[in-house]
Amino acid sequence: MGEMEELRKEADNLKDQITEARKVVQDTTLQEAVAGTTLVGRVQLKTRKTLRGHLAKIYAMHWGTDTNCSKLCVSASQDGKLIVWDTLTTNKVSAIPLKSSWVMTCAYAPSGNMVACGGLDNMCSIYNLKGKDGNVKVMRELAAHTGYLSCCRFLSDSEIITSSGDCTCVLWDIETGTEKTIFAGHLGDCMSLAVSPDFKMFISGACDFTAKLWDIREASCRQTFSGHESDINAIGFFPNGNAVITGSDDATCKLYDLRADQELITYQDSGIMCGVTSLAPSLSGRLLLAGYDDFNVNIWDMLKAERVGVLAGHDNRVSCIGVSSDGMACCTGSWDSFLKIWN
Amino acid sequence: MGGIPLSEISHTEKLPLLRNCGRCVETIMSSKMQSSNNTAHARRTVQQLRIEASIERIKVSKASADLMHYCGEHAKYDPLLMGIPASENPFKDKKPCTIL
Numbered sequence: 001m002g003e004m005e006e007l008r009k010e011a012d013n014l015k016d017q018i019t020e021a022r023k024v025v026q027d028t029t030l031q032e033a034v035a036g037t038t039l040v041g042r043v044q045l046k047t048r049k050t051l052r053g054h055l056a057k058i059y060a061m062h063w064g065t066d067t068n069c070s071k072l073c074v075s076a077s078q079d080g081k082l083i084v085w086d087t088l089t090t091n092k093v094s095a096i097p098l099k100s101s102w103v104m105t106c107a108y109a110p111s112g113n114m115v116a117c118g119g120l121d122n123m124c125s126i127y128n129l130k131g132k133d134g135n136v137k138v139m140r141e142l143a144a145h146t147g148y149l150s151c152c153r154f155l156s157d158s159e160i161i162t163s164s165g166d167c168t169c170v171l172w173d174i175e176t177g178t179e180k181t182i183f184a185g186h187l188g189d190c191m192s193l194a195v196s197p198d199f200k201m202f203i204s205g206a207c208d209f210t211a212k213l214w215d216i217r218e219a220s221c222r223q224t225f226s227g228h229e230s231d232i233n234a235i236g237f238f239p240n241g242n243a244v245i246t247g248s249d250d251a252t253c254k255l256y257d258l259r260a261d262q263e264l265i266t267y268q269d270s271g272i273m274c275g276v277t278s279l280a281p282s283l284s285g286r287l288l289l290a291g292y293d294d295f296n297v298n299i300w301d302m303l304k305a306e307r308v309g310v311l312a313g314h315d316n317r318v319s320c321i322g323v324s325s326d327g328m329a330c331c332t333g334s335w336d337s338f339l340k341i342w343n
Numbered sequence: 344m345g346g347i348p349l350s351e352i353s354h355t356e357k358l359p360l361l362r363n364c365g366r367c368v369e370t371i372m373s374s375k376m377q378s379s380n381n382t383a384h385a386r387r388t389v390q391q392l393r394i395e396a397s398i399e400r401i402k403v404s405k406a407s408a409d410l411m412h413y414c415g416e417h418a419k420y421d422p423l424l425m426g427i428p429a430s431e432n433p434f435k436d437k438k439p440c441t442i443l
Contacts, residue, residue, distance in 0.1 A: 003385075004385055007382070007386060007388070007389050008385065010392075011385070011388055011392055014389065014395075014396045017396045018392070018395060018396050021400060022400065025400045025401065025402045025403055026402075026403050027402050027403055027404050028402075028403055028404045029403065029407075030403070030406075030410070033403075033404060033407035033408065034407070037411065040424065043423070045423065048434035048435060048436070049434060071433070087434070088433055088434065185391060220394065221391060221394070221395075222394070222398065223395055223398065224395060238410065238413075239413070239417070240409075240410075240413045242406070242409065242413075243410060257403070257406040257407075257410070259400065259405075259406055260403050260406040261400045262403070264406065264407065264410075282423045282424055283417065283420060283421040283422065283423070283424075284413070284414050284416075284418050284420065284424055285410070285413060285414055285417070286414040286417075286424050287421070287423055287424055289423075302414070303414060323423070326422075327420070327421055327422050328422045328423075328427065328432075328433070328434070329423075329434055341434055343422065
């Protein structure tokens with residue numbers, strides 16, 4: 001097979017070129033660059049609220065972003081419910097029963113009008129929160145993935161992006177319930193996705209140990225980031241959209257800069273030997289909050305890559321974490337069936 | 344590799360290819376389909392690598408400086424970093440005062 005051999009050689013050459021090009025711009029390391037920066041002081045956050053109501057493991061949570069609902073969040077549990085919470089009062093704004101209890105992800109639309117969820121049913125179900133009679137109903141069921149739905153994020157009330165165990169991500173037209181673009185390229189289950197602050201790009205983390213940056217309108221993969229030694233479970237953008245943070249089963253988080261096209265630093269500690277399940281940056285990006293399998297959340301100084309705090313309060317794995325859009329609070333969700341609000 | 348308009352994907356290409364990953368479903372295909380799929384797959388891999396190789400990169404020193412600058416500029420607006428005075432914390436329960 002002459003062509004296969006040629007293609008293999010060209011692929012290897014290109015990979016070497018990329019490695020070289022990354023080295024060429026590596027005139028320093030982030031570690032060296034921040035040598036003169038003072039470490040953030042110890043961060044001690046307290047549990048301000050505990051959201052009780054789910055009857056089984058919580059798998060996902062997502063904060064609302066609209067000014068009307070910046071203190072609202074949605075959570076998904078394998079008790080088969082989506083709950084919309086008012087985190088200030090701890091009241092349940094909506095408790096939505098799901099057709100399939102095997103839910104793995106949920107999302108709040110930026111407008112506050114809808115929530116979405118999905119999981120082992122391979123579908124992304126969209127719910128209208130602002131229905132005429134006040135009832136929350138299924139608006140659309142987006143079905144086409146051939147694997148579980150691991151994550152979903154709204155671009156607007158009319159578009160949503162999903163990631164799946166079928167190794168692809170998809171951009172959907174919610175109105176028509178159809179796939180607009182399929183983002184294929186990962187060689188392992190896609191576990192997580194995050195949309196850039198300007199809504200033009202998104203990043204995905206997968207079980208092939210890589211993170212990929214996708215251009216939504218060009219429908220192309222721009223960059224691939226390697227380095228992790230196991231599945232990437234969590235991914236997020238640094239607040240200015242120029243860097244990406246990943247969390248992995250290899251017990252580390254990594255910071256990749258998009259414009260330098262390379263890893264800048266790894267957040268690891270010899271005392272941490274369990275996987276990262278979730279992560280969220282604080283408003284300024286200086287703090288990285290990451291949830292782990294050992295029931296804790298570690299707070300990292302993102303520039304100095306040192307641990308500056310721990311949130312210990314859950315009695316089981318922390319499965320999801322999010323910082324509210326105004327940066328005022330962090331919410332953690334756990335397999336112990338509770339959500340906690342910290343600040 | 345990369346985003347492909349739905350209309351351009353054949354049915355066989357939508358099925359996950361045989362590969363060594365923990366949770367993916369394995370699909371068995373005939374050897375003829377597999378070899379032509381392998382070439383198509385290899386061609387797409389090369390095409391994608393060409394795209395990724397050709398991007399412009401900035402120096403790590405500049406990338407680091409920009410990150411540090413952003414953190415510095417926004418630190419004072421970061422409640423979790425700066426701490427929130429009790430009177431301004433909407434999540435803090437205001438305990439009633441007891442007069443002894």
